[in-house]
Amino acid sequence: MKPRLVLAAFIIPLGLIIAAVPQNTTRPYKLTATELLDEVNTRTQFVTPETVADMIIKKDPTLQLIDVRSQDEFEKFSLPGAINLPLTDLLSDQYTELFDQDVKMNVFYSNSTLMANEAWMLTRQLGYENNYVLEGGLNYWFEAILNPQQPASTSADEEFARYDFRKSAGRALGGEATAVQSTDGSVAPAAKPAIQAKPKKKKAAGGC
Amino acid sequence: MGPLAVNEIISENTNFFLAFIIGIGFGFVLESSGFSSSRKLAGVFYGYDMVVLKVFFTGAITAMLGLLFFSLFGWVDMDLVYVNPTFLTSAIIGGVIMGVGFIMGGYCPGTSFCGASIGKIDALLFIVGLFIGVSVFGAGYNWWDELYLSGFLGSPKVSESLGLSDGVFALILIVVALVMFWAAEWAEKKFPRQEY
Amino acid sequence: MTESTNTKRSKYLNPYLGGVLLGLVLLAANFIAGRGLGASGAIKSGVVTVVTAVNPHAGETSGFIREYQGAHGGSPMKSWLVFEMLGVLVGGFLSGALAGRLKFKVEHSPKITSARRLIFALSGGILFGFGSQLGRGCTSGSALSGMAVLSLGGFITMMAIFGTAFALAYFLRKNWI
Numbered sequence: 001m002k003p004r005l006v007l008a009a010f011i012i013p014l015g016l017i018i019a020a021v022p023q024n025t026t027r028p029y030k031l032t033a034t035e036l037l038d039e040v041n042t043r044t045q046f047v048t049p050e051t052v053a054d055m056i057i058k059k060d061p062t063l064q065l066i067d068v069r070s071q072d073e074f075e076k077f078s079l080p081g082a083i084n085l086p087l088t089d090l091l092s093d094q095y096t097e098l099f100d101q102d103v104k105m106n107v108f109y110s111n112s113t114l115m116a117n118e119a120w121m122l123t124r125q126l127g128y129e130n131n132y133v134l135e136g137g138l139n140y141w142f143e144a145i146l147n148p149q150q151p152a153s154t155s156a157d158e159e160f161a162r163y164d165f166r167k168s169a170g171r172a173l174g175g176e177a178t179a180v181q182s183t184d185g186s187v188a189p190a191a192k193p194a195i196q197a198k199p200k201k202k203k204a205a206g207g208c
Numbered sequence: 209m210g211p212l213a214v215n216e217i218i219s220e221n222t223n224f225f226l227a228f229i230i231g232i233g234f235g236f237v238l239e240s241s242g243f244s245s246s247r248k249l250a251g252v253f254y255g256y257d258m259v260v261l262k263v264f265f266t267g268a269i270t271a272m273l274g275l276l277f278f279s280l281f282g283w284v285d286m287d288l289v290y291v292n293p294t295f296l297t298s299a300i301i302g303g304v305i306m307g308v309g310f311i312m313g314g315y316c317p318g319t320s321f322c323g324a325s326i327g328k329i330d331a332l333l334f335i336v337g338l339f340i341g342v343s344v345f346g347a348g349y350n351w352w353d354e355l356y357l358s359g360f361l362g363s364p365k366v367s368e369s370l371g372l373s374d375g376v377f378a379l380i381l382i383v384v385a386l387v388m389f390w391a392a393e394w395a396e397k398k399f400p401r402q403e404y
Numbered sequence: 405m406t407e408s409t410n411t412k413r414s415k416y417l418n419p420y421l422g423g424v425l426l427g428l429v430l431l432a433a434n435f436i437a438g439r440g441l442g443a444s445g446a447i448k449s450g451v452v453t454v455v456t457a458v459n460p461h462a463g464e465t466s467g468f469i470r471e472y473q474g475a476h477g478g479s480p481m482k483s484w485l486v487f488e489m490l491g492v493l494v495g496g497f498l499s500g501a502l503a504g505r506l507k508f509k510v511e512h513s514p515k516i517t518s519a520r521r522l523i524f525a526l527s528g529g530i531l532f533g534f535g536s537q538l539g540r541g542c543t544s545g546s547a548l549s550g551m552a553v554l555s556l557g558g559f560i561t562m563m564a565i566f567g568t569a570f571a572l573a574y575f576l577r578k579n580w581i
Contacts, residue, residue, distance in 0.1 A: 211438030231491020239499035241422030270427020271552035294557030302539020303564020313528020317443035326500030337529020346468035
């Protein structure tokens with residue numbers, strides 16, 4: 001009889017406490033200020049427009065573009081497949097699922113990189129990985145992809161390759177009915193950024 | 209801080225060594241509680257010995273509360289702790305088959321090792337049976353791999369599926385368990401028992 | 405047969421105390437290794453070791469072996485569960501030795517023979533072994549450890565195991581009471 005009562009006397013209050021504590025407090029900011037500054041300094045959060053264009057063309061299902069501007073701006077122009085998540089709504093509960101996963105690559109974009117960076121900072125601080133910022137924002141996108149500058153004839157091969165890629169990407173994304181010029185893997189710029197710059201902490205295998 | 213091995217605070221070899229130590233603790237507690245006896249284990253199904261229910265639920269609740277509080281204090285990152293995935297069909301069918309095996313054999317893998325360690329020959333045969341069963345599964349894998357992989361729901365928590373917070377669910381479970389403990393004491397008084 | 409409700413006379417630990425200790429061991433496992441306890445996985449490691457020792461290329465024909473090798477690099481026996489189960493043997497032995505419970509015997513109800521008990525033990529083991537692979541865990545790994553982390557799959561498997569055993573208990577009562 002007695003052990004049961006002792007046990008109950010302990011676990012009931014503990015249970016009440018843990019039930020009363022709001023779940024959010026068990027998920028504090030995950031990164032220290034130093035860690036976050038490191039990441040900012042190494043610019044790991046940026047994704048080049050070429051990479052994104054490539055993924056859009058190839059219909060890569062792991063890409064998720066997120067437009068953090070206002071709804072009006074989104075309706076005027078948005079990138080293919082993008083969803084609109086105005087910066088002001090970033091922390092609302094309905095979007096937690098969007099960030100709290102490790103399958104899709106979320107790429108924030110805005111006109112420049114200001115708002116997109118803010119979105120990245122906030123989500124990164126909450127510990128979510130797999131969030132990136134479109135380098136240069138839409139302004140650079142228009143310049144680079146939709147209206148690529150022809151490199152001077154003295155430029156390196158790489159520049160020409162990039163130009164070719166951007167031209168065809170621009171054509172594909174500009175909505176023209178032409179088939180995409182064949183850009184085999186060697187023409188497209190270097191491999192997609194690995195989903196994590198640091199080796200991701202792998203969960204231990206378990207079960208059995 | 210935790211989990212130590214995942215955050216690479218300890219090396220993989222240390223992790224394995226500690227696994228051994230944890231195993232010693234596991235085996236010691238199980239055996240001391242009487243889980244090395246198949247007759248005690250089977251008692252929960254007939255009412256004469258409810259040790260399985262008491263130990264099992266007390267253990268699960270203790271660990272559950274421990275993890276929730278550790279997470280609250282920031283001592284462990286629950287995102288890095290393994291949560292068993294849910295493959296609905298195979299979880300149920302596998303569970304049913306295991307249930308048959310349990311009531312027939314009177315052991316489960318962990319307790320059979322305990323029983324074998326103190327010399328129970330029936331436990332030893334159970335272990336032999338385990339090896340055979342696993343081998344049969346492996347050999348015929350191609351026949352049931354579809355079944356094995358179907359019904360994948362990710363790794364949801366029960367609290368999530370019920371729309372409750374972890375803490376609230378833990379409290380509910382505690383209350384349910386306490387009710388069961390009182391019922392268990394009643395059952396043991398009602399059904400005669402011997403000490404095995 | 406004496407009714408023994410006075411747990412002090414029992415040579416076993418009080419079940420609630422045992423439960424708390426078990427919970428602490430499980431907590432330690434999660435804190436240290438990021439995973440819960442388990443048992444059936446060690447059997448799987450053993451089977452894979454034997455099979456690949458006999459046929460090193462087994463992974464090519466068997467999806468089962470291949471899946472295991474994909475998840476575990478290196479020697480199949482070098483897995484967390486194997487080390488843990490070795491510890492279980494030692495721990496169980498120590499506890500049994502301290503309590504004077506070490507004895508080779510076939511434990512069975514006086515109403516049945518040893519042989520019958522052994523046959524049921526073996527068949528039960530075969531079924532449990534098969535089921536544990538399908539269910540991705542046994543009572544330790546799926547049910548106990550799963551419950552501690554609130555896993556839905558763990559709960560479902562636990563209810564399936566105990567529910568089925570309860571349902572069949574009546575038909576096998578002669579083996580136990």
